[in-house]
Amino acid sequence: MENNEKAWGKLLKYYRQKKKQKQDDVAFGICTPSYLSRIENGIVIAEHSMYEQLFENLGIDFNKLKQQLKSQTTFLEQLYEKLLSNAEFTVGEIEQLTAMQTEEQPFEQQLMAKLVYARFLYSKKEDDVARTILNEIEPFVSWKKDRVTQLFVAITTFGHLSFQEFEQLSNKEEDSQFAQFLSNAHPFELANYHYHIAFANHRSYKLQKALEHIELAQQFFIHQYKPLFQLKLFSMKGVIFNDSHRFQKALKEFEAGLNLLESVPSIQTPMQWSSLHNNIAYCYECQENFPEASKHYKTANNYDEDLHSAINWMRTCFAQKDFKQLEILLKRYEEHQFSVPHHIYQRRLLQYAVESAHTIRGLKLLEDEAFPHFNEQQYYSLILFYAPLWAQFYEQLHAYKQASYCFRQALYASEKIRQRMSS
Template sequence: METNEQAWGKLLKYYRQKKKQKQDDVAFGICTPSYLSRIENGIVVAEHSMYEQLFKNLGIDLNKLEQQLQGQTTFLEQLYEKLLSNIELTADEIEQLTAMQNDEHPLEQQLMAKLVYARFLYSIKEDDQARTILLEMEPFISWKKDRITQLFVAITAFGHLSFQEFEQLSIKEENDQLSQFLSNAHPFELANYHYHIAFANHRSYKLQKALEHIEMAQQFFTHQYKPLFQLKLYSMKGVIFNDAHRFQEALKEFEAGLNLLANVPSIQTPMQWSSLHNNIAYCYECQENFTEAAKHYKSANDYDEDLHSAINWMRTCFAQKDFDQLHILLKRYEEQQFIVPHHIYQRRLLAYAVEDEITIRGLKLLEEEAFPHFSEQQYYSLTLFYAPLWAGFYEQLHAYKQASHCFKQALDASEKIRQRMSS
């Protein structure tokens, strides 16, 4: 870690160059220019009084400068913690943070301000702009356990999730062990980082690694005043257990989440209730308990009318042959309301599946639209649901070659899940 004195050396160089003064002028009456050069480059550490004199020659009060820079650092750290805790920044905070995006500060301060600003941009879905800032900053990262490296690693990881680059983030952590740079960071930051790596591994079907990282997140998380993050841990661990077919353990995590929500009014938002009921519903759906699944999908949708819950509810209605409810939902949620591709494709498939007249041509057109997307986006569970369904329709129409192709797609998806779950 860099000492205060080494940081002061960098600041001396920064302000000397900014004021366009030579080393001879600043060092006059205090030390030799060569000795000043070594101080500026962190090769030697001088007495505190020498730094005060050198800054005085630049017309700067070192104590006031320290207070100013410390105040700015504290402000940036406070903003970063708010962003980690999903707390919106105030208009005044955003204005101050934006104003710090200039070259009027020492390099360390500039880098920190830009990093926090990038994290803010991710929070408001300005992903491309955030990534541009991070790419511009990468050459300045020391890759030591300093604060700038810690922030860069954590914010870059969050960026990968924003771009849905789950496999890339999973491989990067596995190969480079970037968590080592955060080993001396605040435990809450470590918990956040391991939560993000767990999320990436889960979406990459690396369930054992996902479980390892969510358990590390739980170990580092000790802050009882952040119930929203605790809820995220319960939910994430539950979905990992669910996809590993450890259903009772999954339900235990979800029940803990429901209990937390019921007892902490500050996090009782419709979105949180909806998300948790959606996870519980999917757990029952995976167990083919479609009655319970439909009940919880309905609860999710009642709390926060969400198209993700709606499409899941439709799928469950079809699975339990509740076609009356499915028709009600199809009428309520028309195709133009959906914007997520896999939602659109699922609605088309389900709507066609309950039509009175099904043709080979109609089946094939939807198959060629939807199934490649499911495979490309690694939605293997969707392939496992819809490919056998389509194969059955083909068989009813005696199109056995097309049926065989659908069954093969389902088999391939199953094998990919098996391989990843065992890795």
């Protein structure tokens, strides 16, 4: 709710209409009906005593009402801060927030409760329901720097990420500068917002924009103790540096993340350890330091057995010709265990690559299946790894035309990566 006297006028109007009272009746003995109308519409801010009298005519204890609404607002703000910090709700908090969706409240209070509830639904992966709520709220957003607008901007931004609408979110901020609505919000909210925009730009391969927003997130996050979010900032900045081929800067960020993780037991989960070691491993892989990459992929997999780390580890084993370990991994992770298309295609390519009897037909079938998908999804680093390998296999079979085509695909991927680095 607005934390000023203008909100009191809106409350008067809300409760007067709810009780089906005319302005003449409420204003009687206090002010003129026209003056009450101006108060209700925020044109005039009256003396505190006048608000007390007007609410009294409605049978409402004004001071008690203010305290009740303040308590509800504080509760919603605490829940929202928990959501930003990835903290779990208690059963009682969930029940109270759910109950607020059906209770009669002043309109702005209703909107705020629905917005926090939508963000809670996103945290529970109930994305479609959350988006429906936000679509219902959008017509009532004032697009000023009020609390409802701030929450709507931040929560719809998070929603775009949930739906993997990275390009849409990146363009939305670039075109409309929605960050302006959050300029007077809490610094932690601003840090979260810029982190999300950085994430969207990174996934849209706009690396320079991503770096700008992650640095803004760091600026707003200074002097706050939220180690899990700090870890996210280290990891994201490291990933952006790595994709820009600024490997030493990337490793510096990842090392800072490791130091933080080692120092704060409360954030030490298998997933956090695994994710960070996977990022470090990929950084070494990009530098063709395959033994170091393989070591960190193994560590990541030991912390939290993850199919993404597993396929990366397989690829690195092949690159350093550790075919013994690759065979172990291929047996441990059979194709039916994978569901992500580029994981499935990579496993098929690697399985075929270690076989001794290649045929032009066999190579072509896998090429036609995997490479178009890599290109469509803009996985140019995968094209750059597998296309030259397939070209070598074609050359061994004297299929030079097919080999030439694979080399051209690798060249195209290399140029796309170069463009990303300068974007």
